[in-house]
Amino acid sequence: MSTRQDPPRPLSARTVVTAGAQLLADALTTQGVSTVPVTWAPPVAGTEEALTTVMLDRRRAAANAEAVRRMTSARAALVDVRPAADALGLQPGQFLHAGPPVTWERASGPLRGALIGAVLFEGLAATSEEAESQLASGRYSWEPCHARGAVGPMAGVVSSSMWMLELVDEVHGNTSWCSLNEGLGKVLRYGAYSPDVIERLRWMTGVLGPALQQATRAHGPIDIIAIIAQMVQMGDEGHNRNRAGTLMLLKEWLPDLITSGRDPDDVAEVVRFISGNDHFFLNLVMPACKLMTVAAADIPGSSVVTAMARNGTDFGIQVSGTGDRWYVGPAQIADGLYLGTFGPDDANPDIGDSAIAETAGIGGFAMATAPAIVRFVGGTVPDALATTLRMYDLCAGENPGWAIPIMEFRGTPTGIDVTSVLRSGQLPQINTGMAGKVAGTGQVGAGLVSPPMECFIGAVEGLASAAR
């Protein structure tokens, strides 16, 4: 926001931003004026009144600038790896899940599958049928990861025995958590719960978690924001491609794993597991992004999005100016490529907290830096650049800490502004994996998806009622 200038600056129409009639812009061009026409379209129908109220809230520009400042000044250090029972106080029979709150009745196949798997993993039921009837009966409780400051990819189901990565932002005094990544294919987070899935979880709890805890504690805090800065320059966008990030993290851990005194076979298996899973680092990107966005939460008047999350049924967003209130709409099916013979009929609607990456300015927003994955939707390398360029217009700022080389090291677009989405009709682009819709299927593909417009319509109405 500008402040009163004294003396007033000279009036000048040498460069004019124009919105509306082309005729008027043309008349300026013929006079030698440099015009910058905007691609104006009517705002999303029905939002005009709320948008006007929110745009007239004079706190908005400064509040959004503050939100971006907090996001880009947040740090994220990996400080510990420990069970959810210790880290989050989760009790047996208590679960966390991705996205906004959801009941068993409305829960999608993959979320149900993951909850069934978590019940089996915790030894609370002997069979999947038993687990399912227990879950349906209301015996257990579950709430969003976000409600505890955590984030979970895909179904995002966390139970008390699962080991969590613990990240700390010392600047703003926040902590965030995420589970350990299981790998691709048939895994719990995609809703699979077969014996091999449970077996892998047991190994992660018995071997992987403790080994990483020891290595992390021996190493001392690992700067995840710095690794993300490097991975963005190495072709990773931090959501569908985390290859460089995974290797860089492993590099940090390796000496301490080797000297841990643990069974060399276990250490080798841990290293093999991480290096064989290009997405291991996603589970560090996500809590790092959560620390950035939670730092930007609760700024009165700010229309910046602080969370985008899906539970497989609903897509929900949170906005800085209205705290932890969810604005939801129906989750969409991603557009992308399918594994094996799977097709669109097999895919569940969008699921997971991983869109926190886009909320913090990477993932689909940093598509330009990851041309290797742009063809997921039959796109081209210029499309990737165009996507990132388009996202800048939806955002309140940029993150100079995460620079994209091919865009002349311009910072990633940061801080989605609800008003810009509604005014332009353009939705944020999210890179995502796709889960099978039938519980127990696992991953069926990966692609691109957008939030439903309903989320942003709800958000602007919420902001309007809180406007000044």
Place this chain on the structure above:
Amino acid sequence: MTRTVQVRRGAYQDSVSLMLISRELSDRPGVATVQVAMATALNLDLLSGLGFDLPEGTSPNDMVIAIDAADPTAAEATVAALDEALSRRPATAGALDPGAPPPATIGAAARRVDASFALISTPGRTATIDAADALAAGLDVMIFSDNVALAHEVALKRWADDAGLLVMGPDCGTAVVGGVGLGFANVVRPGPVGIVAASGTGAQQLMSLLDGVGLGVTHCLGVGGRDLSADVGGRSTLAAMDRLDADADVDTIVVISKPPAPEVAERVTSHARTLGKPVVIGYLGVGRPDLTETARRVAEATGTTWQPPRRWGADAPAPRGGYLRGLFVGGTLCDEAMILAAATVGRVASNIPLAGQPGLDAALTSVGHTFIDFGDDQLTSGRPHPMIDPSLRLERLRRELADPACGVVLLDVVLGHGAHQDPATDLAATIHGSSTPVVASLVGTRDDPQGLSDQAARLVEAGAIVHASNAAATREALSLLEVAR
């Protein structure tokens, strides 16, 4: 069915390429399934799940090709197609830079370029959104749009006031900023006069008359017709006066408006006293100076020799019976003419009637002395302004010239950027051969794109009497009526 499995050692391709190729090959005739993938554990799992027998000893750097085809020929053709697909080069190679897409919002545009001014002509019910965006980005803003809610206008102007910015409008049709014409604007030469105008065509008349005596204009800042109402409180007028006062190129400030709310008039007058430059205030209205008189006062204040504005055409014909019919495209010009006419003939009907004067029916039927403002909101909803599209007024002109009750037609012709490129030609064709006298006020400057003298000549050739001054045109039209004598 034939099941074929091939392994290509060390033939790395990224997974996305292979997924795309697999999908493409699966569409071939005689093929049930094609999976081309790197031999990762996950992919091997998927392939055995599909019933393929896989060789042992593959590594993730090997490519596996699994085909389920109707017969060996189809399988072979598929492998050939695969080889072709693998060797294909992308069509877009080299075309890397997509170019930045145009900005989606004013705020986004302001982040890209070093601009200090926004021009908004989006629909009135949403224009406030764009104007607020401009203010938040620190831009001065001209709102050309009409139908902006009064409460929004007040909110925007309060904000601009606190931020030291200027909101011009809403419904600001005319402005000149540093020689650049915005909206409907005449081409003016640089000069010492700075204008604040709550009236578009009023400002155009003033600028044209000053141009006639060689007096140039630095800025003409439209503030919107409601700015001097009690609700808005003259916020933009005062802000614009300050901006002109601070501008080294401005020597003399002029404020023109319809009569303001009394307390606002007082605020403007007292504010004028605090400025370091002379301020000429020209409020239009009954018993007040007309625009031509205001122009004369401005010339006087700048020490410029005043000459009466030009008249083109033959000597006046003898007075005749009938009524005066005023057909205007400029609301302020129509008002000015009605005020002068009412002082002479009394009753003057209009679609924008003066206080205490009659209105018109929905069909705008003429009753006695009648004035129509074709630029009124009622007549422009869903169609271009009559300065751009003259058809409605031309049709009415034809009817008035054929009406035996019509004694004289008075009309205005407005030139400048944004206006019709040759308004005189159509008018002249309609007037030509008519026995009813037509008097026109021609609002334009020497440098206007339509050509001031050329436009005057066309009208005169058709028999019209043409004045640069709207007030003088009105007085001459009245003098042609017996009833006015």
